[in-house]
Amino acid sequence: MKTFLLAILTILFVHVAQAQQIESLSDMKKSGRASKIGAYGALQGKLSIMDGRLAVLPGGYGGIFLDKKFLIGGGSYSLANRLRVDGNNSREWGLWYAGGVFEYVHNSDKLFHWSAGALVGGGRVTEREDVRGDHDRDRDRIHASSAAFVAEPFINAEMNITPYIRVIAGGTYRQVLGTSGIGLGNDKLSGPSFHLGVKAGIF
Numbered sequence: 001m002k003t004f005l006l007a008i009l010t011i012l013f014v015h016v017a018q019a020q021q022i023e024s025l026s027d028m029k030k031s032g033r034a035s036k037i038g039a040y041g042a043l044q045g046k047l048s049i050m051d052g053r054l055a056v057l058p059g060g061y062g063g064i065f066l067d068k069k070f071l072i073g074g075g076s077y078s079l080a081n082r083l084r085v086d087g088n089n090s091r092e093w094g095l096w097y098a099g100g101v102f103e104y105v106h107n108s109d110k111l112f113h114w115s116a117g118a119l120v121g122g123g124r125v126t127e128r129e130d131v132r133g134d135h136d137r138d139r140d141r142i143h144a145s146s147a148a149f150v151a152e153p154f155i156n157a158e159m160n161i162t163p164y165i166r167v168i169a170g171g172t173y174r175q176v177l178g179t180s181g182i183g184l185g186n187d188k189l190s191g192p193s194f195h196l197g198v199k200a201g202i203f
Contacts, residue, residue, distance in 0.1 A: 040203060042060050046058070047193060052188070055079055057095075057193065068109065074098065077097060093127060095126075096124060127183065164202065168199055
């Protein structure tokens with residue numbers, strides 16, 4: 001009898017250990033065996049500093065989520081607001097960059113948790129003519145352009161809204177290297193940023 005009860009308790013313990021529940025603000029809970037492979041995407045808005053002025057950089061990243069801990073994927077961001085070239089109000093700076101993203105997520109199923117990672121890749125900086133009233137921005141005249149290497153580590157605080165949606169807030173440091181032939185140096189393109197965003201997917 002004792003052997004039978006011990007076997008039953010062992011089976012129940014294993015079942016409970018395998019069952020996973022994602023803590024969230026909603027009443028809905030995702031239960032079942034822990035998934036070893038998932039996927040998610042994150043949309044973000046970044047506030048940063050470029051050339052001593054406020055820069056708005058929307059974008060995002062996403063990829064495959066392994067073992068509820070590691071994301072491997074890619075991301076991209078671009079400058080959204082107008083940054084005028086000093087001494088020439090008819091010209092403005094442009095910036096975009098993209099690259100591979102690696103992220104570690106700590107205690108993903110907990111209501112509050114954190115993550116950290118980095119984007120490593122490249123992009124382009126441009127000095128272009130501001131053509132007012134022209135809706136076709138591709139026709140703007142490019143006066144100077146340079147390729148750039150970008151490395152951007154980041155850290156996030158996260159909160160689960162539902163098992164499939166979470167909000168994030170955090171900071172990054174954008175390190176830009178390798179630019180040449182433009183009036184904006186690597187030091188003025190590099191800088192910290194603060195971001196807010198939303199993650200959605202299968203965690």
